[in-house]
Amino acid sequence: MPRSPGQRAGLTSEAVLAAAREVFAERGLAGLSMRAVAAALGVAPNALYSHVADKTALVDALLDDQLAALDPPPPDAEPLTGLREVMLATYDLLGRHPDMVPLYLARQGARGPRARALGAAMTVLLARLGVGDDAAGRVVRALIVHTLGYAALATADDADLRPPELRADLEVTLDWLLRGAVEAPRS
Template identity: 85%
Template sequence: MPRTPGQRAGLTYDAVLAAARDVFAERGRAGLSMRSVAAHLGVAPNALYSHVADKTALVDALLDDVLGSLAPPPADADPRTGLREVMLATFDLLVTHPGLVPTYLERQGARGPRARALGEAMTVLLARLGVDEDAAGRVVRALIVHTLGYAALATADDASLTPDQLRADLEVTLDWLLVGASRS
């Protein structure tokens, strides 16, 4: 069986993802392209397509990779505490990666396996709060959008509140959302 261009170049998915992280750190979202990642690796752009379908898939993989440092809440955690902690950890993570926040907003979150695992763990906890499966999807989305919004405020160039002040606000408002969700 013939090898694909990516295999002939000695590339792996992890190497492509690491190069995408480097390019993003150096050039931001605007500078991230299949060509720029290929140039960083010293290969032709077509070598990347053995590992990622296109730029959108590359961006999605990059976003999901960042989420890899978040541990899903344990299924036996107190539901409100587990949900609150995963959202606060998400906020903290996003604040340490301010360049990615607009990309998370643009892509409306992340779609990869790590994002799905977090969402599934959140759905388990919501079920333990009595939230049915249909409503759980909406609640997860609301929690993510809410947290992304606070992260966007915290990482804005002209933020009037500090990240610590916004995190304190987020803690309170997450509690409000979770109390409301458990009553639905």
């Protein structure tokens, strides 16, 4: 069976992602490029394109890779508790990787398979609360934006409130959002 150009270079998607993670950690988003990742791997830049389409796809893969640390809420979880816990776990994850927060904000979240799985699990819980598909998409988006906003505040260099105080605020405001989502008239 013929191999693709990236396979001939001995690359795997995991190796490309690991090198991208290292380049990003060392140089930030401005220094993350296909050329820099290829140099870190000791290959020509075109060898990467068998594994990732472009820099945007590489950033999306980095973001989605971070979500591997999160477990989707089980479908039989108490819905409000499951939704709340996945958002708090997301906040905690972002707090451990503050350099990634600006990327999540810039990309408006993550788009990869792990992000889709988390969104699907959240939608199942929302359906159990009587929230239909159209409204569920808006609720999931609101929860993500809300949580990203709190993570951005917590990881800011000049934050007035410390991450534990912000997390406590997030716990309260997530409850407000979730109650509102369940009680709001559907349109």
